[in-house]
Amino acid sequence: MNRLIKTSDGSHTIYVPELDEHYHSIHGAVQESRHVFIKNGFDTCKADPINIFEVGFGTGLNALLTAIRSIDGNRQVNYTSIEKYPVHEDIIWSLNHNDFAGKDGKKIFNLIHYSQWNQITPICKNFSLKKIKGDFTDGNHSGAYDLIYFDAFGPDKQPEMWTKEIFNFISAITVKGGIFVTYSAKGEVKRNLTACGFQVGLLPGPPGKRQIIRAVKI
Numbered sequence: 001m002n003r004l005i006k007t008s009d010g011s012h013t014i015y016v017p018e019l020d021e022h023y024h025s026i027h028g029a030v031q032e033s034r035h036v037f038i039k040n041g042f043d044t045c046k047a048d049p050i051n052i053f054e055v056g057f058g059t060g061l062n063a064l065l066t067a068i069r070s071i072d073g074n075r076q077v078n079y080t081s082i083e084k085y086p087v088h089e090d091i092i093w094s095l096n097h098n099d100f101a102g103k104d105g106k107k108i109f110n111l112i113h114y115s116q117w118n119q120i121t122p123i124c125k126n127f128s129l130k131k132i133k134g135d136f137t138d139g140n141h142s143g144a145y146d147l148i149y150f151d152a153f154g155p156d157k158q159p160e161m162w163t164k165e166i167f168n169f170i171s172a173i174t175v176k177g178g179i180f181v182t183y184s185a186k187g188e189v190k191r192n193l194t195a196c197g198f199q200v201g202l203l204p205g206p207p208g209k210r211q212i213i214r215a216v217k218i
Ligand SMILES: C[S@@+](CC[C@H](N)C(=O)[O-])C[C@H]1O[C@@H](n2cnc3c(N)ncnc32)[C@H](O)[C@@H]1O
Pocket: 022, 023, 024, 055, 056, 057, 058, 059, 060, 061, 062, 082, 083, 084, 085, 086, 134, 135, 136, 137, 151, 152, 153, 154, 161
């Protein structure tokens, strides 16, 4: 059974015994999310408004930190995220992520998780959210996104999410010049992204990870 664990920065993640995999880095869940998706993704994307697509909504941590950042930076964000296996409510309401999200953290966290699936919900002045309950591998996607948060389980645990077929789905919904970020820097991931129209760059990773990928759609 999935269970909550505390990572090195004190923030929670979920352990999935069937995959022997965690939702985030055990070296710090919030630290990883801030480094990969906020610092090297959101903060580098100049689109206004920013249309973001996330693969793997999970605990909603990336959505929470992005919403907070959108308030701090006064930036308009339309955030769409797909999730095949929504996290059980008992785990969601035990997460401590809002402790790391400042004074608005709890309110935003609650709004994110009370929002209905498959409809656009305004979360705060700058941030709207559409959580899609679905399987990204189905390939039934539309839209034009400026920024992709690719946060599936790791390529060793879930190889079917890191293929050319999947990155072609991503490429088709990413605008030219759009940015793709993920925590993996595996060679095969780089090659598959390149084959699907991305210029792939490597950046230093968060603690516990040497490098991450930041790619640009060409
Ligand atoms: C590494 S976790 C990260 C989740 C999330 N971004 C977070 O911060 O909690 C990967 C997530 O991808 C979801 N996932 C796995 N396969 C999927 C698929 N085919 N379509 C959509 N989501 C999927 C998992 O259920 C899980 O929630």
